[in-house]
Amino acid sequence: MIVTTEKLTKRYGDRAVVDEVSLSVRRGEVYGFLGPNGAGKTTTIRMLLGLVKPTSGTAEVLGEAPGTPRALLKVGSLIEGPGFYPYLSGRDNLRVHAARRGVTGTHVEAVLEQVDLVGAASEKFRRYSLGMKQRLGVAAALLGKPELLILDEPTNGLDPAGMADMRDLVRALAAQGQTVLLSSHLLGEVEEICDRVGVISRGRLVAESTVEQLRGDTVLLVRADPIEKAHVLIEGSTLHGDVLHVRETDAGALVRTLVHADVDVQEVRPLRRTLEEVFFEMTGAA
Amino acid sequence: MGSVKAELLRLWKWPATWVLIGVWLVMTLTFGYVFNYLALNGGTNRGDLSQQQLISSMQPENVGAAVVRGLPMFGGAIVLVLAALAVGSGYGWGTWKTTLTAGPRRVSAMAGTLGALGIVVVVLVALTFVVDLGAAVAVASLEGWDWNLPGWAAVEALGAALLIAAMWTGFGVFLGVVTRGPALAVGLGLMWAIVTENLLRGVGSLLGPVESLTKVLPGGSAGNLAGAVGGAGAPGVLTDLSGTTAALFLVGYVVFFVGAATVLKVRRDLV
Ligand SMILES: Nc1ncnc2c1ncn2[C@@H]1O[C@H](COP(=O)(O)OP(=O)(O)OP(=O)(O)O)[C@@H](O)[C@H]1O
Numbered sequence: 001m002i003v004t005t006e007k008l009t010k011r012y013g014d015r016a017v018v019d020e021v022s023l024s025v026r027r028g029e030v031y032g033f034l035g036p037n038g039a040g041k042t043t044t045i046r047m048l049l050g051l052v053k054p055t056s057g058t059a060e061v062l063g064e065a066p067g068t069p070r071a072l073l074k075v076g077s078l079i080e081g082p083g084f085y086p087y088l089s090g091r092d093n094l095r096v097h098a099a100r101r102g103v104t105g106t107h108v109e110a111v112l113e114q115v116d117l118v119g120a121a122s123e124k125f126r127r128y129s130l131g132m133k134q135r136l137g138v139a140a141a142l143l144g145k146p147e148l149l150i151l152d153e154p155t156n157g158l159d160p161a162g163m164a165d166m167r168d169l170v171r172a173l174a175a176q177g178q179t180v181l182l183s184s185h186l187l188g189e190v191e192e193i194c195d196r197v198g199v200i201s202r203g204r205l206v207a208e209s210t211v212e213q214l215r216g217d218t219v220l221l222v223r224a225d226p227i228e229k230a231h232v233l234i235e236g237s238t239l240h241g242d243v244l245h246v247r248e249t250d251a252g253a254l255v256r257t258l259v260h261a262d263v264d265v266q267e268v269r270p271l272r273r274t275l276e277e278v279f280f281e282m283t284g285a286a
Numbered sequence: 287m288g289s290v291k292a293e294l295l296r297l298w299k300w301p302a303t304w305v306l307i308g309v310w311l312v313m314t315l316t317f318g319y320v321f322n323y324l325a326l327n328g329g330t331n332r333g334d335l336s337q338q339q340l341i342s343s344m345q346p347e348n349v350g351a352a353v354v355r356g357l358p359m360f361g362g363a364i365v366l367v368l369a370a371l372a373v374g375s376g377y378g379w380g381t382w383k384t385t386l387t388a389g390p391r392r393v394s395a396m397a398g399t400l401g402a403l404g405i406v407v408v409v410l411v412a413l414t415f416v417v418d419l420g421a422a423v424a425v426a427s428l429e430g431w432d433w434n435l436p437g438w439a440a441v442e443a444l445g446a447a448l449l450i451a452a453m454w455t456g457f458g459v460f461l462g463v464v465t466r467g468p469a470l471a472v473g474l475g476l477m478w479a480i481v482t483e484n485l486l487r488g489v490g491s492l493l494g495p496v497e498s499l500t501k502v503l504p505g506g507s508a509g510n511l512a513g514a515v516g517g518a519g520a521p522g523v524l525t526d527l528s529g530t531t532a533a534l535f536l537v538g539y540v541v542f543f544v545g546a547a548t549v550l551k552v553r554r555d556l557v
């Protein structure tokens with residue numbers, strides 16, 4: 001396990017912003033930490049980095065207590081947007097960060113290359129576009145080849161192209177075996193790049209599983225004429241308006257049955273609940 | 287240590303560092319030499335400074351006193367602003383977050399900041415000395431005085447200057463950490479250094495206990511130390527305490543400000 005938390009809790013006043021969260025991130029996976037605004041994602045991540053002390057509960061990062069040098073040196077992070085000196089160039093900002101991390105200057109060039117910022121490296125951070133700032137944040141997180149990369153909403157504020165670039169970057173890192181904990185309020189994003197998901201809502205972890213498990217079983221949608229006859233023919237089917245929902249995965253057998261019974265089959269496709277539906281169900285935000 | 291190197295790198299490339307140092311150097315030159323030189327040559331000198339005192343204040347051998355003279359109030363205000371900005375703006379920029387997640391312990395990160403600020407302050411005092419010495423030699427040559435290089439007294443004065451600057455730097459760091467931002471830290475710090483203590487000194491002439499207190503407040507201690515090493519004749523310079531007493535109070539303030547700021551930095555959540 002790369003990260004484990006045990007009933008991790010943070011209270012502000014008498015409000016539990018993070019409420020007994022027990023999650024686990026495994027080596028080599030991209031873990032999506034999913035939840036609506038204000039759910040407690042950033043607060044949880046801050047506790048994993050030792051920026052915020054938990055009110056109760058425990059957390060372990062790479063076998064170490066959060067916030068200790070031994071944990072921090074093995075973790076690269078980007079929390080709630082990049083924090084850099086506006087008057088320094090991107091490269092100088094990374095040099096400053098490298099000095100703090102005890103990393104040599106040659107590595108700075110390597111991470112600049114990785115996030116495709118070599119061309120703009122000598123420009124002042126202040127003059128960077130939002131996408132460039134975000135990429136510099138990822139570059140800083142990559143300094144020192146961390147075992148765990150924590151990215152808190154890395155696509156925040158990016159345009160669709162920027163988001164796609166960021167996802168490609170995370171996927172490329174994951175392909176090299178990088179463990180990533182990525183928080184997001186965008187379901188599509190998590191669905192696209194994450195192996196496992198933890199869903200947090202109002203401070204509580206309401207689910208943790210693979211994306212597939214979260215979606216549940218596959219259901220087939222069948223459109224046929226006459227639909228009533230099809231409904232009778234297929235056991236366990238339910239009629240929804242002019243279509244059938246069938247909890248069945250062998251579409252071929254299903255079509256053969258209908259055709260042999262002289263039913264016209266117009267459409268058969270898997271009806272997968274989107275993560276969005278699951279998410280709204282669980283977070284009660286619908 | 288990586289933290290000092292990192293912090294020094296970013297302070298060195300920070301325009302504000304050099305703007306503030308530059309402003310200070312211009313001020314010390316203007317008030318220490320330019321105006322005095324003009325006063326000496328046809329000014330209407332009706333103040334409390336005799337011609338002889340004007341000459342003496344500009345002599346190269348008295349350059350140590352010239353350096354320390356400006357620090358209790360204006361020089362102090364400048365380094366306080368520098369420290370408060372350096373520490374306070376890290377909260378808004380999010381750089382504290384980056385710093386505290388980089389790896390080193392919080393104590394080390396804080397030590398890096400303090401160490402780098404310390405180096406900047408040493409550079410500032412050294413530059414002040416060089417610039418003042420240059421000005422003094424220039425004036426002495428222009429006027430055709432017999433002059434000597436500064437002796438050991440200058441070392442004592444420079445030591446006092448460093449202690450005074452360190453105290454104001456610590457004050458700025460403390461305010462930056464407490465207020466978690468540059469604006470309030472700078473505002474409160476300037477208010478204290480330039481207004482509050484002077485007002486209290488005004489009240490002190492009416493109320494005895496307040497008067498005793500003003501002598502040992504940060505600015506009061508700084509002024510007394512400057513006065514004890516010969517830095518008379520500038521705003522904020524006092525001669526109510528012995529140099530040793532004043533220096534001990536200043537050391538106490540440095541320890542308190544730096545210690546309190548470090549404890550706060552280490553203990554408090556960063557959100
Ligand atoms: N220092 C604090 N004092 C009081 N409340 C706080 C503090 N920090 C966070 N909160 C509250 O905790 C809740 C969770 O905040 P958090 O930033 O963890 O949410 P998030 O899931 O990251 O949301 P977002 O998607 O908007 O970034 C919010 O309602 C916020 O108002």
Ligand SMILES: [Mg+2]
Nearest residue numbers: 041042080152
């Ligand atoms: Mg957040």
